[in-house]
Amino acid sequence: MDLKILPIENPKPLIANENDLVFGQQFTDRMLVMEYDSGRGWHSARIQPYGPFQLDPAAMVLHYSQEIFEGLKAFRRPDGKIAMFRPQDNVARFNRSARRMCMPEVDEKFFLDSLLELIRLEERWIPHNEGTSLYIRPTMIATEPMLGVRPANRYLCYIILSPVGAYYKGGIAPVKIWISDFYVRAAEGGTGEAKTGGNYAASLYAAKQAAENGYDQVLWLDAKEKRFVEEVGSMNMLFLYDGKIVTSPLHGTVLDGITRRSVLTLVKELGYEVEERALSVDEVMEGAKSGRLEEAFGAGTAVVISPVGSFCYKDTCVDLGDGKPGKLTMQLYNQLTAIQYGRQPDKHGWVTLL
Ligand SMILES: *Cc1c(COP(=O)(O)O)cnc(C)c1O
Numbered sequence: 001m002d003l004k005i006l007p008i009e010n011p012k013p014l015i016a017n018e019n020d021l022v023f024g025q026q027f028t029d030r031m032l033v034m035e036y037d038s039g040r041g042w043h044s045a046r047i048q049p050y051g052p053f054q055l056d057p058a059a060m061v062l063h064y065s066q067e068i069f070e071g072l073k074a075f076r077r078p079d080g081k082i083a084m085f086r087p088q089d090n091v092a093r094f095n096r097s098a099r100r101m102c103m104p105e106v107d108e109k110f111f112l113d114s115l116l117e118l119i120r121l122e123e124r125w126i127p128h129n130e131g132t133s134l135y136i137r138p139t140m141i142a143t144e145p146m147l148g149v150r151p152a153n154r155y156l157c158y159i160i161l162s163p164v165g166a167y168y169k170g171g172i173a174p175v176k177i178w179i180s181d182f183y184v185r186a187a188e189g190g191t192g193e194a195k196t197g198g199n200y201a202a203s204l205y206a207a208k209q210a211a212e213n214g215y216d217q218v219l220w221l222d223a224k225e226k227r228f229v230e231e232v233g234s235m236n237m238l239f240l241y242d243g244k245i246v247t248s249p250l251h252g253t254v255l256d257g258i259t260r261r262s263v264l265t266l267v268k269e270l271g272y273e274v275e276e277r278a279l280s281v282d283e284v285m286e287g288a289k290s291g292r293l294e295e296a297f298g299a300g301t302a303v304v305i306s307p308v309g310s311f312c313y314k315d316t317c318v319d320l321g322d323g324k325p326g327k328l329t330m331q332l333y334n335q336l337t338a339i340q341y342g343r344q345p346d347k348h349g350w351v352t353l354l
């Protein structure tokens with residue numbers, strides 16, 4: 001398949017002050033689009049001006065949520081080079097999500113090459129300051145107009161780009177986490193390990209309640225026993241417990257995060273033992289009180305690393321340590337961002353330079 005590049009007519013002005021960039025609210029001039037019809041496969045790949053799609057009101061995605069997405073970033077380094085972090089892993093996960101949702105897979109090499117081409121064309125949109133980046137959102141939706149529950153025969157796949165400011169403006173700040181003992185995000189056998197829109201729609205109600213009560217994030221427990229901690233909204237959770245790194249295993253309900261994977265590699269190199277095991281909410285609450293749980297943090301592309309300041313479960317809240325980000329948490333944040341921005345050598349082969 002060829003990639004067509006269509007001209008843009010009115011390039012938008014950049015945001016004058018990079019500190020004013022709000023996550024996910026500004027988009028660049030171009031987007032990548034390709035279409036799929038069963039029988040024909042993927043076709044009509046093109047980079048075209050950013051703008052609205054025409055969608056039939058019966059488009060199946062609008063009724064049955066056959067949708068998947070990804071999230072990754074491109075960074076502008078101090079030497080001017082553009083770097084991406086493990087983009088092959090995102091494309092591979094996009095296809096795993098596609099399989100789970102009965103959607104067509106993309107050709108990984110073509111998709112990644114096209115993505116890199118889009119970023120080259122949109123390079124001026126990549127902000128300069130430390131901590132800023134260009135957020136990349138590949139998406140696939142079922143567009144066939146049909147009322148009836150079955151996999152669609154027609155799809156649209158697109159990639160949009162959004163320049164984003166530093167996540168932590170006033171320094172890295174610990175979050176207050178509410179552990180939900182009622183609502184669940186994903187059950188075994190469900191779609192928790194796919195990055196599909198419905199998972200996030202299903203999480204909104206609990207997240208809204210959490211926000212109304214002054215919490216930053218919901219930590220989900222397993223759906224069966226409501227006993228083991230799994231992950232938060234768009235981050236995997238890792239714990240420094242009894243001197244070891246503990247995180248939920250990937251058994252279908254937890255998203256296989258690329259940041260999680262990278263952190264596990266880094267902590268092993270730092271000499272920590274890693275336990276991918278079910279960690280109970282009692283261990284978390286008791287551990288925070290007794291000090292066996294020294295640190296806890298979320299890991300995901302958008303925030304990189306997010307330290308936890310306190311956990312609240314039922315009627316009890318416990319603070320972790322002195323309420324400041326933990327030492328290992330900060331070390332991992334610094335190490336990951338150093339690899340992304342090129343301050344530390346990329347000895348794992350995680351970085352793709354444009
Ligand atoms: C995207 C996401 C993550 C983090 O994955 P990364 O690849 O590290 O960005 C974790 N949990 C959920 C539910 C997610 O959607």
